[in-house]
Amino acid sequence: xxxxxxxxxxxxxxxxxxxxxxxxxxxxxxxxxxxxxxxxxxxxxxxxxxxxxxxxxxxxxxxxxxxxxxxxxxxxxxxxxxxxxxxxxxxxxxxxxxxxxxxxxxxxxxxxxxxxxxxxxxxxxxxxxxxxxxxxxxxxxx
Amino acid sequence: xxxxxxxxxxxxxxxxxxxxxxxxxxxxxxxxxxxxxxxxxxxxxxxxxxxxxxxxxxxxxxxxxxxxxxxxxxxxxxxxxxxxxxxxxxxxxxxxxxxxxxxxxxxxxxxxxxxxxxxxxxxxxxxxxxxxxxxxxxxxxxxxxxxxxxxxxxxxxxxxxxxxxxxxxxxxxxxxxxxxxxxxxxxxxxxxxxxxxxxxxxxxxxxxxxxxxxxxxxxxxxxxxxxxxxxxxxxxxxxxxxxxxxxxxxxxxxxxxxxxxxxxxxxxxxxxxxxxxxxxxxxxxxxxxxxxxxxxxxxxxxxxxxxxxxxxxxxxxxxxxxxxxxxxxxxxxxxxxxxxxxxxxxxxxxxxxxxxxxxxxxxxxxxxxxxxxxxxxxxxxxxxxxxxxxxxxxxxxxxxxxxxxxxxxxxxxxxxxxxxxxxxxxxxxxxxxxxxxxxxxxxxxxxxxxxxxxxxxxxxxxxxxxxxxxxxxxxxxxxxxxxxxxxxxxxxxxxxxxxxxxxxxxxx
Amino acid sequence: xxxxxxxxxxxxxxxxxxxxxxxxxxxxxxxxxxxxxxxxxxxxxxxxxxxxxxxxxxxxxxxxxxxxxxxxxxxxxxxxxxxxxxxxxxxxxxxxxxxxxxxxxxxxxxxxxxxxxxxxxxxxxxxxxxxxxxxxxxxxxxxxxxxxxxxxxxxxxxxxxxxxxxxxxxxxxxxxxxxxxxxxxxxxxxxxxxxxxxxxxxxxxxxxxxxxxxxxxxxxxxxxxxxxxxxxxxxxxxxxxxxxxxxxxxxxxxxxxxxxxxxxxxxxxxxxxxxxxxxxxxxxxxxxxxxxxxxxxxxxxxxxxxxxxxxxxxxxxxxxxxx
Numbered sequence: 001x002x003x004x005x006x007x008x009x010x011x012x013x014x015x016x017x018x019x020x021x022x023x024x025x026x027x028x029x030x031x032x033x034x035x036x037x038x039x040x041x042x043x044x045x046x047x048x049x050x051x052x053x054x055x056x057x058x059x060x061x062x063x064x065x066x067x068x069x070x071x072x073x074x075x076x077x078x079x080x081x082x083x084x085x086x087x088x089x090x091x092x093x094x095x096x097x098x099x100x101x102x103x104x105x106x107x108x109x110x111x112x113x114x115x116x117x118x119x120x121x122x123x124x125x126x127x128x129x130x131x132x133x134x135x136x137x138x139x140x141x142x
Numbered sequence: 143x144x145x146x147x148x149x150x151x152x153x154x155x156x157x158x159x160x161x162x163x164x165x166x167x168x169x170x171x172x173x174x175x176x177x178x179x180x181x182x183x184x185x186x187x188x189x190x191x192x193x194x195x196x197x198x199x200x201x202x203x204x205x206x207x208x209x210x211x212x213x214x215x216x217x218x219x220x221x222x223x224x225x226x227x228x229x230x231x232x233x234x235x236x237x238x239x240x241x242x243x244x245x246x247x248x249x250x251x252x253x254x255x256x257x258x259x260x261x262x263x264x265x266x267x268x269x270x271x272x273x274x275x276x277x278x279x280x281x282x283x284x285x286x287x288x289x290x291x292x293x294x295x296x297x298x299x300x301x302x303x304x305x306x307x308x309x310x311x312x313x314x315x316x317x318x319x320x321x322x323x324x325x326x327x328x329x330x331x332x333x334x335x336x337x338x339x340x341x342x343x344x345x346x347x348x349x350x351x352x353x354x355x356x357x358x359x360x361x362x363x364x365x366x367x368x369x370x371x372x373x374x375x376x377x378x379x380x381x382x383x384x385x386x387x388x389x390x391x392x393x394x395x396x397x398x399x400x401x402x403x404x405x406x407x408x409x410x411x412x413x414x415x416x417x418x419x420x421x422x423x424x425x426x427x428x429x430x431x432x433x434x435x436x437x438x439x440x441x442x443x444x445x446x447x448x449x450x451x452x453x454x455x456x457x458x459x460x461x462x463x464x465x466x467x468x469x470x471x472x473x474x475x476x477x478x479x480x481x482x483x484x485x486x487x488x489x490x491x492x493x494x495x496x497x498x499x500x501x502x503x504x505x506x507x508x509x510x511x512x513x514x515x516x517x518x519x520x521x522x523x524x525x526x527x528x529x530x531x532x533x534x535x536x537x538x539x540x541x542x543x544x545x546x547x548x549x550x551x552x553x554x555x556x557x558x559x560x561x562x563x564x565x566x567x568x569x570x571x572x573x574x575x576x577x578x579x580x581x582x583x584x585x586x587x588x589x590x591x592x593x594x595x596x597x598x599x600x601x602x603x604x605x606x607x608x609x610x611x612x613x614x615x616x617x618x619x620x621x622x623x624x625x626x627x628x629x630x631x632x633x634x635x636x637x638x639x640x641x642x643x644x645x646x647x648x649x650x
Numbered sequence: 651x652x653x654x655x656x657x658x659x660x661x662x663x664x665x666x667x668x669x670x671x672x673x674x675x676x677x678x679x680x681x682x683x684x685x686x687x688x689x690x691x692x693x694x695x696x697x698x699x700x701x702x703x704x705x706x707x708x709x710x711x712x713x714x715x716x717x718x719x720x721x722x723x724x725x726x727x728x729x730x731x732x733x734x735x736x737x738x739x740x741x742x743x744x745x746x747x748x749x750x751x752x753x754x755x756x757x758x759x760x761x762x763x764x765x766x767x768x769x770x771x772x773x774x775x776x777x778x779x780x781x782x783x784x785x786x787x788x789x790x791x792x793x794x795x796x797x798x799x800x801x802x803x804x805x806x807x808x809x810x811x812x813x814x815x816x817x818x819x820x821x822x823x824x825x826x827x828x829x830x831x832x833x834x835x836x837x838x839x840x841x842x843x844x845x846x847x848x849x850x851x852x853x854x855x856x857x858x859x860x861x862x863x864x865x866x867x868x869x870x871x872x873x874x875x876x877x878x879x880x881x882x883x884x885x886x887x888x889x890x891x892x893x894x895x896x897x898x899x900x901x902x903x904x905x906x907x908x909x910x911x912x913x914x915x916x917x918x919x920x921x922x923x924x925x926x927x928x929x930x931x932x933x934x935x936x937x938x939x940x941x942x943x944x945x946x947x948x949x950x951x952x953x954x955x956x957x958x959x960x961x962x963x964x965x966x967x968x969x970x971x972x973x
Contacts, residue, residue: 007569008569009351010569011160011569015308015312018315020310022315022330022562023331025329026329028330029322029325030325030326030327030819031325031328032322032324032325032326032594032595033322033324033325033326033327033329034325035325035590035591036318036586036590036591036629037315037318037329037330037586039652040311040314040315041315043310043311044312044315045260046307046312047304047307051304051305051308052303061289068497069306069565069568069569070565071361073360073361074357074360074361074564077357077360078357078561080312081353081536081557082461082537082557083204084540084557085540085554085557088540088550088553089550093541093544097537097540100533100536100537101533101534102535103532104532104533104536105533108360108528108529108532109522109527109529111531112314116527116529116530119530120529120534122532123534123537124533124534124537125532127534127538127541128537128541131173131541131545135170135176135184135545136184136722136723137541137544137545137548138548138690138721138723139541139544139572146898174690179696179698180697181696182698183696183697183702185698186697186698186702186706189708190706190707235818276849276853277703277849277852277853277854278853279849279853280850280853280854280855281839281850281855320727321728321729321731321762322817323829323840323842324817324840325817326761326762326816326817326818326822326840327761328762328764328765330762333764334764335731335732335735335764335765335766335767336727336732336735336766337712337729338727338731338732338764338766338790339726339731339732340726340727340728402971407845407846407849408846409674423860424774447671452935457849459850461843461849461854462848462868463848464845467696470698471697471698474698474699474702474703477703477880477942479943480701482867483868484868485871486870486871524934545734547724547726547727548723548724548725549724549725549732563672584842585823588841588842588846592839592840592841592850595837595838596809596811596837596839596855596856598808599809599810599811599837600809604716606698
């Protein structure tokens with residue numbers, strides 16, 4: 001209950017923050033550039049204000065199956081995702097992709113590892129080749 | 143004239159280009175990040191050396207195939223292959239999770255075919271008459287179209303309407319990143335020049351729809367060893383079509399929405415499918431089943447986005463104004479052939495125009511046959527073990543988000559917004575309203591700013607928004623939509639308070 | 651156990667990766683044998699647009715002239731600025747070139763501080779296509795000449811609306827120049843591209859339109875074209891006077907060409923220039939362009955540089971007034 005309450009407050013503060021930043025950012029723009037985002041910033045400010053008040057005054061009813069924000073299984077996978085993006089810049093597309101396919105499959109699988117890893121890598125290379133040579137997408141790296 | 147048309151259609155070379163175009167279109171459409179527009183642009187140089195008939199027939203086939211193809215990835219991996227299939231994910235993917243991907247794929251194929259044929263018939267019989275509709279929409283009308291579109295938020299926000307509205311607002315704000323379309327100044331780039339180009343819709347779609355689902359599957363794997371399981375049944379496809387034939391009204395309504403949206407320049411298949419989905423929910427007594435794998439949701443989206451294809455060609459052929467981005471590439475192809483689309487196209491090149499339109503209609507049948515028989519095999523993809531499937535999906539999202547603008551920044555954006563989307567979903571913010579905001583933002587903004595400029599010239603800034611006949615119709619529609627949403631919302635709240643069973647609720 | 655096996659796999663992958671990375675041989679040679687490998691021709695706009703169509707038209711010839719494969723890629727965003735920013739940060743070796751548009755590359759760095767490139771960071775190779783900008787009204791408007799138009803706008807200053815494409819763009823500046831020179835006040839309404847602009851104008855939302863010659867040509871039966879850019883009268887609009895002929899010191903056009911990053915060796919620029927000019931001289935291509943409403947250009951690197959400099963001098967004060 002308590003956790004849920006805090007979460008709602010956090011979310012509304014997050015959106016309030018976005019609204020305020022947006023409002024400050026459009027300062028100094030010409031009228032036609034500013035009118036739309038400024039209106040939106042005000043609307044977002046009001047809406048997230050209502051959400052804040054709502055979550056303070058009337059805590060939401062507890063739902064069944066409430067899950068924590070991030071499970072222990074998700075966090076390492078998120079890290080792998082971020083690393084993948086970083087590696088693309090460093091090592092190039094194909095290598096990063098092969099690494100990701102291998103590590104990702106290894107992390108997820110609990111059956112026949114070798115087959116799964118080889119399978120995912122082959123599929124990865126297949127898709128890469130399709131985009132690279134048929135659709136002529138110029139990936140960085142090799 | 144009809145003899146030439148007939149002989150052109152019977153020409154085996156043309157038939158080959160038609161079939162090839164449709165097949166290629168389906169493949170490209172199914173790959174996230176490769177849109178119908180890109181598929182057409184990729185093939186454009188090949189048409190330079192072709193004669194006009196096969197060139198147009200092939201491009202028409204690609205267009206149709208790609209819009210259907212987008213539904214494949216929408217249904218199988220919750221990622222719209224083209225923006226036109228956004229609404230297909232809402233019920234198509236839940237169907238897959240229930241082990242019914244083949245049903246969903248056949249539903250999509252059949253509704254796409256019907257929608258496409260109706261769009262083609264419109265093009266054939268009503269084109270010049272309807273083309274003027276395209277000219278009736280000026281800046282104030284576009285502004286109100288966007289506002290009307292935003293009322294769909296009520297349908298798209300699963301839980302709280304307030305959170306749906308905040309999500310929509312966030313989406314609208316995300317659409318303003320980059321150089322202002324009317325004001326011309328950079329916004330929200332924080333001095334980082336690559337952001338001048340703004341956030342790409344396709345990148346955001348892939349991020350917000352696919353990555354959260356991948357993460358959820360990673361999470362769910364703790365519970366169920368295998369992510370998804372295909373139920374193998376025989377005669378699935380036939381049964382689905384029998385069911386669908388009994389829904390002529392739904393198919394017709396969705397197609398009409400698609401055709402009209404297509405004719406309006408600047409409103410594409412994505413808006414068509416979302417509007418039609420919204421209508422399906424509102425008109426259906428079982429509106430609470432939507433989003434949980436209701437076949438009608440797929441019908442509404444797919445019939446409409448394929449009908450939009452025909453609609454978008456109406457102003458192109460009769461006025462030379464493309465009704466959607468892919469249609470603009472088709473116009474380029476026509477121009478290269480030395481043919482200027484416009485009012486006299488039908489009289490100057492009747493053979494070519496009617497060959498193209500009839501081939502267009504035939505292409506829909508070709509597409510249906512391919513999709514119908516292919517569904518069984520494509521659906522097996524989800525039988526792959528989750529540990530192979532998941533990294534592969536991520537790989538596809540990365541490749542796709544890079545391909546759309548050849549930008550590494552887009553890959554980071556896609557992953558960043560994908561991860562953010564996962565957490566937002568956890569705290570009750572669905573991707574639907576956010577994406578709706580991103581789609582409608584530019585339409586709303588340009589409509590607003592241009593109307594203000596036009597209003598200034600007329601002496602008052604605001605009258606222009608309320609004095610034109612179509613704006614009044616759109617305002618009334620928006621109000622009806624809004625009020626009915628509030629009504630449904632309050633009745634839902636009442637239902638929640640009463641703690642009644644979900645089953646009894648279906649009856650009201 | 652599981653962990654150990656995982657580490658084994660991980661190290662195996664890393665090994666494979668490093669081997670592959672090592673294979674990525676670096677290729678660096680002098681300019682004498684330029685080009686000796688594949689070239690990239692980047693279009694900073696969407697696929698299927700006019701810049702793309704031009705590049706596609708040149709593609710086959712270009713590969714023949716240079717004797718190497720040329721890959722066309724897209725880097726759209728910010729009206730071209732994203733792509734040009736990318737280009738000026740590439741190695742100046744001539745293997746990465748981009749389509750350039752004038753006045754875009756002049757105006758963007760001036761109108762937004764966060765634009766990632768400067769005009770003089772782009773080395774033009776050649777300009778091959780010019781699109782004069784014209785002013786037109788609908789036939790039924792009763793306005794038949796520039797004189798009528800100026801008179802009407804002077805009766806109602808600021809009430810005559812003109813649809814154009816983009817803000818701080820070629821159209822926008824052309825309008826500003828016209829206002830200055832004819833001493834009138836108009837209302838500029840920007841749209842996001844040719845299609846939306848023409849649609850809004852034909853739908854009667856604006857009184858006049860500033861549009862590219864290629865677009866005007868498509869609708870010429872419904873329009874009275876009052877004046878058009880260009881040094882001399884255009885073949886496809888034989889009856890339309892140019893702005894200059896009417897006594898206005900302006901020549902609004904959009905020019906397309908190709909450029910490379912500044913600092914590219916002169917010999918390399920010359921080699922590319924020679925290839926592009928060879929294509930620009932092709933009679934068949936010139937005929938096609940004229941039929942579509944464009945003027946073929948054959949401007950080399952030096953000439954293009956001077957032209958850009960001249961346009962910059964002309965447009966800078968106009969833009970300052972708009973901001």
